[in-house]
Amino acid sequence: MGMALRGYYTSDRHAEPWIDSHLDIRDTNGQVVPGYGWIFPLGDGRVNVGVGLLSTGGAWKGVNTTKLQEYFVAQTAEAWGLSDETCLGAPTGGRLPMGLSIGPRVGANTLTIGDATGMVNPFNGEGIAYGYESGRLAAAVLGEALLAEDPTALALYDERLDAAYGDYYKVARGFVRLISEPKILQACVGLGLRVPPLMRELLAIMANLMSNDAKGPAEVGYRAMSRLANALPAQAWDLIFSDGAKT
Numbered sequence: 469m470g471m472a473l474r475g476y477y478t479s480d481r482h483a484e485p486w487i488d489s490h491l492d493i494r495d496t497n498g499q500v501v502p503g504y505g506w507i508f509p510l511g512d513g514r515v516n517v518g519v520g521l522l523s524t525g526g527a528w529k530g531v532n533t534t535k536l537q538e539y540f541v542a543q544t545a546e547a548w549g550l551s552d553e554t555c556l557g558a559p560t561g562g563r564l565p566m567g568l569s570i571g572p573r574v575g576a577n578t579l580t581i582g583d584a585t586g587m588v589n590p591f592n593g594e595g596i597a598y599g600y601e602s603g604r605l606a607a608a609v610l611g612e613a614l615l616a617e618d619p620t621a622l623a624l625y626d627e628r629l630d631a632a633y634g635d636y637y638k639v640a641r642g643f644v645r646l647i648s649e650p651k652i653l654q655a656c657v658g659l660g661l662r663v664p665p666l667m668r669e670l671l672a673i674m675a676n677l678m679s680n681d682a683k684g685p686a687e688v689g690y691r692a693m694s695r696l697a698n699a700l701p702a703q704a705w706d707l708i709f710s711d712g713a714k715t
């Protein structure tokens with residue numbers, strides 16, 4: 469389970485056209501933490517400043533989003549003019565139910581979508597697009613069940629959700645488990661963020677922007693991880709990679 473938190477500030481940079489994204493957040497000792505931060509300029513005098521924490525287990529049990537937000541605001545305060553004076557109130561947040569972790573998704577006459585079924589992408593904490601996408605899949609299955617006058621057809625939703633996202637989320641859960649190890653996280657941030665071509669490929673995987681037909685490094689790397697995930701029995705995979713993403 470991930471967590472996210474955001475607050476609002478007034479800022480002279482409120483009208484900038486770009487989102488500021490940070491994959492490198494450090495605590496007061498300079499240690500990298502497994503979170504990411506963003507600043508969305510809102511264009512109305514305010515900016516939205518927030519953090520996401522993808523791993524809440526293992527070595528990161530003591531890190532919470534309130535602390536992470538403090539670190540992130542301290543890191544970006546000067547560049548964005550963030551201070552007690554420009555702060556518009558206490559930040560608010562919530563859970564990020566990730567990796568298809570919530571079930572059952574199909575009831576006798578119900579289907580769950582979005583956060584209610586754990587649709588947040590463990591690679592990046594995004595859940596809005598996946599909320600819509602699962603909603604579309606559910607609506608199609610519901611339509612078919614109504615046309616066939618067969619409520620048991622609702623079970624197709626489970627199959628389609630797994631076919632569309634099962635492999636990707638399995639790899640993503642493994643990724644979250646790996647970056648939960650401080651040394652691995654440090655290596656990823658050190659190497660990944662400093663080698664632009666590697667960063668581009670990683671982003672393509674993390675934002676699910678790969679194409680089924682393409683043969684670029686992101687697609688090849690992802691398919692190799694996916695094959696490994698599928699070569700191991702599901703229980704073995706979950707035993708090795710049993711951190712926060714599926715709890």
Ligand SMILES: Cc1cc2nc3c(=O)[nH]c(=O)nc-3n(C[C@H](O)[C@H](O)[C@H](O)COP(=O)(O)OP(=O)(O)OC[C@H]3O[C@@H](n4cnc5c(N)ncnc54)[C@H](O)[C@@H]3O)c2cc1C
Pocket residue numbers: 471472473474518560561562563564581582583584588593594595596597599
């Ligand atoms: C701080 C934060 C920042 C985030 N930033 C991003 C981001 O930048 N990009 C991204 O893709 N995702 C982001 N997410 C995740 C994203 O917000 C969620 O994944 C997404 O909103 C899920 O949509 P949903 O419709 O499933 O659930 P929700 O958006 O939670 O909608 C559920 C709705 O149901 C209502 N409801 C609950 N119970 C009842 C009831 N009994 N009767 C009637 N109504 C009820 C709730 O009030 C709510 O309005 C963020 C999450 C957090 C916490």
